[in-house]
Structure formats: C-alpha cells, structure tokens
Amino acid sequence: MRKQLFTFLASCLVLIIAAAPRGAEARAFFVFGDSLVDNGNNNYLLTSARADSPPYGIDFPSHRPTGRFSNGLNIPDIISEQMGMESPLPYLAPENKGQNLLNGANFASAGVGILNDTGFQFLNIIHITKQLEYFQQYQTRVSSQIGEEQTRQLVNQALVLITLGGNDFVNNYYLVPFSARSRQFSLPDYVRYLISEYRKVLTKLYDLGARKVIVTGTGPMGCVPAELAQRSRTGECAVELMRAASLFNPQLTNMINDLNNQLGSNVFMAANTMDMHMDFVSNPQAFGFVTSKVACCGQGPYNGIGLCTPLSNLCPNRDLYAFWDPFHPSEKANRIIVQQIFTGSSKYMHPMNLSAVLALESWT
Numbered sequence: 497m498r499k500q501l502f503t504f505l506a507s508c509l510v511l512i513i514a515a516a517p518r519g520a521e522a523r524a525f526f527v528f529g530d531s532l533v534d535n536g537n538n539n540y541l542l543t544s545a546r547a548d549s550p551p552y553g554i555d556f557p558s559h560r561p562t563g564r565f566s567n568g569l570n571i572p573d574i575i576s577e578q579m580g581m582e583s584p585l586p587y588l589a590p591e592n593k594g595q596n597l598l599n600g601a602n603f604a605s606a607g608v609g610i611l612n613d614t615g616f617q618f619l620n621i622i623h624i625t626k627q628l629e630y631f632q633q634y635q636t637r638v639s640s641q642i643g644e645e646q647t648r649q650l651v652n653q654a655l656v657l658i659t660l661g662g663n664d665f666v667n668n669y670y671l672v673p674f675s676a677r678s679r680q681f682s683l684p685d686y687v688r689y690l691i692s693e694y695r696k697v698l699t700k701l702y703d704l705g706a707r708k709v710i711v712t713g714t715g716p717m718g719c720v721p722a723e724l725a726q727r728s729r730t731g732e733c734a735v736e737l738m739r740a741a742s743l744f745n746p747q748l749t750n751m752i753n754d755l756n757n758q759l760g761s762n763v764f765m766a767a768n769t770m771d772m773h774m775d776f777v778s779n780p781q782a783f784g785f786v787t788s789k790v791a792c793c794g795q796g797p798y799n800g801i802g803l804c805t806p807l808s809n810l811c812p813n814r815d816l817y818a819f820w821d822p823f824h825p826s827e828k829a830n831r832i833i834v835q836q837i838f839t840g841s842s843k844y845m846h847p848m849n850l851s852a853v854l855a856l857e858s859w860t
Contacts, residue, residue: 522581524600524650526706527572528627529659531606532824535572536563537622538606540588545607545618550806551793555814555827565606567792567814568827572602572657574834575850579655587630597641600654601634603627609664610694613677617667624660628700635704651705655850658701659712661748664690665740666717666823683736687743691751698755702763708853709764710837711752713745715773715825721791722822725800731789733777745770749846756847765853766846772836776818776829783832788818792826 527533531545539548539562546563547553553561555568563586564570569577576583584600585592592601605622607615612623622630639647669677669686681689701709717723718734718741727734749766756762780788792811793804802808804821811817820826825833836844838851848856 522579522599524598524654525572525576525579525581525584526600526631526651526654526656527584527602527604528624528631528657528701529604529712530608530663531565531604532662532712533570533572533602533657533659534563534565534604534606535570535583535586535602537586537588537602537604539563539586541605541620541622543607543618543620545605545615545621547606547804551808551810552804554810565821565824566827566830567820569830570827571659571830571834572604574827574831575655575657575837578834578838587634593637594641597634597638598650601630603630603634604659607663607667608660609662609668610660610690610697611664611668611677614664614668617671624697628697628704631701631704648705652707654706654708656701656706656709657712658698658709660694660697661690661712661714661744662717665714665737665744666723669740670737683740684743687740687747690744691747694748695751695755698752698764702759707761707763708857710767710850711748711764712767712769713748714741715769716777717741719773719777719788720823721789721794721798721800721819723800724789725797725822728798731798741770752846762847762853765848765850767837768840768844768846769833772833772840772844773825773829776832780818783818784815784828785818786816790817791819791822792817793821798822 538546547565548561548563550561556562573583582599584602585596587601587603607618607621608623609615612625615621635647669675718737723734723737752764752766756764776783777788789798791799792814793808795801795808799809800822814826815828817826818829838849840849
C-alpha cells in the first residue's frame with residue numbers, strides 16, 4: 497500500500513512540475529554549505545578555495561569558469577532545472593539584487609564546515625554562522641521590496657538545501673596528523689560534537705523561516721581521488737575516513753528525525769548521499785562511467801594531487817568520469833544524485849523524497 501501511494505505521489509509531481517510556472521513566479525531556492533553547492537561566492541573573496549579558472553566550467557552553458565567546483569552544473573543548478581526555477585545567484589554577486597533576489601540566493605562557500613574553525617587554511621570563506629547572518633540580511637533586503645509578510649511567505653514556501661560535514665573531517669580533523677581537533681576528541685566524540693553543532697545550525701534555519709529543507713550527509717570521503725592518492729596503496733578507500741562517514745551519517749539522520757518530531761512536522765529531509773555516491777563508486781560501469789577512482793582533471797596518482805588547473809591532465813569526455821576533480825563529482829554524477837533526491841526510496845531519502853514532499857504540498 498505504501499509503495500502504491502509513493503508511486504501515485506511521484507506521478508502527481510510529474511504533472512505538477514509540467515504545469516508549474518517558470519521564472520519569477522516559481523518558488524525561491526536557498527542554498528547553504530560548502531564547495532559541493534557553491535555557485536561562485538568565493539569568486540568575490542580573497543581565498544585560495546576558488547574555481548574561477550579553466551578548465552572549471554568547461555561543460556557549463558557558457559563554457560567558462562563560474563566558481564562552481566564542477567565541469568558543468570552542480571547540484572543546486574540541477575535541482576533548479578528539474579523544478580523549472582532559476583538557479584539562485586551567489587549572494588555576493590553584484591547582480592543579485594532587485595527581482596533576482598526573489599528567486600532566492602546561494603550563500604554557500606567552498607571550504608566551510610559545521611564548525612567555524614574548519615577551512616581556516618583557506619583564509620576568507622563564509623563560515624556557516626555568517627551564511628545564516630547573510631540569510632537574515634537577505635530577508636531585510638527583500639522586505640524593503642515586497643514587505644515583511646510577503647517575505648515571510650516567500651521564505652516559508654521556499655526550498656532549502658544545506659550541505660555540510662565533509663570538510664569538518666577532510667579539512668579539519670584529518671587535515672594533518674595530530675590536528676587540534678583530533679587531539680581534543682576521539683573520532684566518536686568528535687562526530688557527536690559535530691551532530692550537536694549541526695542541530696544548532698538547523699534549528700537556526702528553522703527560526704529564520706525555512707520549512708522545506710534538504711540536508712545532505714557526507715559522501716564516501718575515503719573514496720575520492722584526493723584521498724586515494726594520499727592514503728591508498730592499491731585503490732582501496734581510506735579506512736579512517738570511511739569510518740568517519742559511517743559514524744556521522746546515521747547520527748545525522750537520527751538527529752533530523754528527532755528534530756522533526758520536536759517540531760511536529762517533517763521540515764527536514766535527510767539525503768543519504770553516502771549511498772547515492774557508493775552506487776556509482778562501487779559499480780561505475782553500471783552508470784556509464786569508465787572509472788570512479790581517477791579524477792577527470794588533476795595530476796599524480798588517480799589525478800588526485802593538488803588542484804585542477806590549465807596544466808592538469810584533462811579527460812576528453814567528462815561523462816565517463818564519476819569525479820571531475822580530486823574532490824568533486826562530475827556533472828553527470830551530480831545528476832544521478834539529484835535524481836535520487838527527487839525519486840529515491842527510503843534508503844536514500846528520509847522521511848520522504850522531494851517528489852513526495854512537493855506532491856503532498858499540492859494537495860494541502
């Protein structure tokens with residue numbers, strides 16, 4: 497019975513999206529987090545965490561680098577595309593004003609984590625506390641255009657995506673041997689601390705009006721080309737980083753369940769990006785990839801050393817590679833992830849996928 501209801505709701509969504517208004521009338525979309533979802537905010541900062549030079553953006557519609565850590569579209573772009581919305585502009589972009597603000601905003605910044613000391617080595621980045629401050633500032637700016645009540649409705653009805661956690665391990669706890677955080681916490685205690693801090697972030701998002709929030713877990717951090725290059729001898733995923741992911745992701749889902757119960761509503765949706773990634777990491781050929789170990793753009797073992805630059809090795813067909821650069825999925829891999837966000841089973845999306853949320857919303 498549940499499966500039949502799910503199929504019915506998913507079918508309804510196809511009709512809803514087909515009939516949905518496009519452009520300015522579509523719902524707003526707000527994005528928070530790190531380089532997996534940054535649309536170019538770091539272009540406007542003095543930071544080393546940048547993707548504003550070729551070959552980044554080689555498959556973007558303009559074929560130019562935009563600040564996205566991708567060969568083309570990233571996850572927020574593809575969600576926007578699927579929903580018939582404009583992809584939100586980086587909040588710091590000068591053109592993000594007037595009518596453009598009503599589409600929402602992308603506050604994400606490459607290098608950030610749940611903790612404000614994560615990514616310190618990148619210098620100027622927009623830590624999550626600052627991203628939330630910008631969200632408040634955004635609402636003040638929009639209120640001056642359309643009034644407080646209309647702004648409240650815009651935010652309440654918006655879709656929100658937040659992607660944090662990976663950098664708290666890769667660019668904090670495991671950044672160097674005997675890092676400050678690894679001396680302070682055992683791994684299980686560190687994970688519990690991260691979850692408690694993440695809960696505060698999500699609660700603040702709710703307090704600021706977010707009511708439809710996709711929260712992604714970490715991917716298989718030990719399997720990305722950068723970690724294979726540094727920690728793997730025969731191509732196996734790095735054990736400690738996989739252990740970290742296996743501790744973090746279930747606790748994140750449990751925390752989200754608890755938070756939803758506390759709020760009396762399914763405000764937050766947990767996206768199991770670990771399993772979404774592992775599907776094509778463990779069996780790349782089934783998804784049309786030739787490899788999930790070697791990055792398309794990079795150098796050294798697995799093309800996993802250093803940054804993707806004009807001097808890097810570059811694969812001729814990005815659709816054959818699960819990873820674009822040492823850390824980030826290719827556009828094709830991002831499309832697989834977004835498909836699961838929309839239609840994935842309870843293995844991938846909890847308590848329900850985005851299609852089911854939007855279908856239910858249309859009947860209320």
